[in-house]
Amino acid sequence: VRFGVVIFPGSNCEQDVIHATRLLGHESQFIWHGDTDLSGFDAIVLPGGFSYGDYIRCGAVARFSPVMSEVMRFAEKGGPVIGICNGFQILCEAHMLPGALLRNSGLKFLCETGPLRVEDSVCQWVDLPGGTIVHIPINHNEGNYICDGETLKRLEANGQIVLRYCEADGTRSPGGSAPNGALDDIAGICNERGNIFGLMPHPERACDPDASGTDGRPFFSAIVEKLAEVAG
Amino acid sequence: MARYEIFVTYKKGIFDPPGATAERALANLGYEGVRSVKIGKYVQLEVADGPNALTRVREMCDRLLANPVIEDYRIQVDEKDW
Numbered sequence: 001v002r003f004g005v006v007i008f009p010g011s012n013c014e015q016d017v018i019h020a021t022r023l024l025g026h027e028s029q030f031i032w033h034g035d036t037d038l039s040g041f042d043a044i045v046l047p048g049g050f051s052y053g054d055y056i057r058c059g060a061v062a063r064f065s066p067v068m069s070e071v072m073r074f075a076e077k078g079g080p081v082i083g084i085c086n087g088f089q090i091l092c093e094a095h096m097l098p099g100a101l102l103r104n105s106g107l108k109f110l111c112e113t114g115p116l117r118v119e120d121s122v123c124q125w126v127d128l129p130g131g132t133i134v135h136i137p138i139n140h141n142e143g144n145y146i147c148d149g150e151t152l153k154r155l156e157a158n159g160q161i162v163l164r165y166c167e168a169d170g171t172r173s174p175g176g177s178a179p180n181g182a183l184d185d186i187a188g189i190c191n192e193r194g195n196i197f198g199l200m201p202h203p204e205r206a207c208d209p210d211a212s213g214t215d216g217r218p219f220f221s222a223i224v225e226k227l228a229e230v231a232g
Numbered sequence: 233m234a235r236y237e238i239f240v241t242y243k244k245g246i247f248d249p250p251g252a253t254a255e256r257a258l259a260n261l262g263y264e265g266v267r268s269v270k271i272g273k274y275v276q277l278e279v280a281d282g283p284n285a286l287t288r289v290r291e292m293c294d295r296l297l298a299n300p301v302i303e304d305y306r307i308q309v310d311e312k313d314w
């Protein structure tokens with residue numbers, strides 16, 4: 001499987017994604033934000049960072065990069081796209097995923113590895129059973145997910161909520177378990193079809209046992225299996 | 233040439249953490265009776281005159297300067313020749 005990792009001016013997690021995917025035995029290549037040729041790529045990753053200095057709003061400028069029209073076309077055809085952290089913000093700004101990411105409610109940049117609960121969802125990027133608890137680092141200032149009530153109902157009904165912040169035992173605190181104030185403790189969502197996945201945590205940083213554990217590995221291996229099924 | 237001043241604020245019901253913090257800080261400074269502090273963005277543009285100038289500025293707001301999912305904006309036009 002060939003992962004394409006898009007670099008925007010200000011991206012800073014692209015090397016981590018390349019390292020993680022290669023460690024898992026896949027080919028992966030950088031794609032410059034000005035490029036418009038995605039042929040030969042099986043899955044696209046929008047990595048974390050501070051594209052365009054987070055000016056105007058996080059992801060607001062990057063979404064108009066030339067490569068993004070191609071990423072949209074790729075996703076419309078069913079191609080798998082994952083947006084991590086700033087990549088999630090870009091997907092929301094591009095309206096490829098609903099809602100938006102506001103500044104963390106505590107006004108603090110968060111850098112921690114908290115528990116996350118995998119939900120039963122239609123997401124093609126995750127095949128862990130609902131209720132699985134994973135530990136994956138978060139690292140952001142604007143991860144406070146918000147959407148209107150109708151959208152939240154739709155996300156829930158369609159199985160589009162993929163990951164939630166939770167307590168150590170997997171339960172959710174009545175006062176909210178999201179360290180950033182995210183609505184309904186949402187850490188990651190996907191589109192209805194399940195091929196576009198956006199999340200604030202960084203699974204690529206939890207793939208190498210020499211770094212922060214290996215809980216992030218399934219977030220890259222599930223899509224590989226899915227692609228193999230489609231190809232087979 | 234006209235100057236457009238654009239005020240971007242969060243939509244009603246969207247929690248504005250910097251605004252809430254400023255509100256608490258003002259209370260701590262002893263200013264009583266201050267409520268609903270909102271912190272937003274200010275954008276100033278000068279745009280060449282044309283039949284669609286205001287429509288174009290609105291489009292710029294909808295596409296880039298504001299995010300209609302979470303933000304409202306108000307445009308103030310100053311027609312004075314810049």
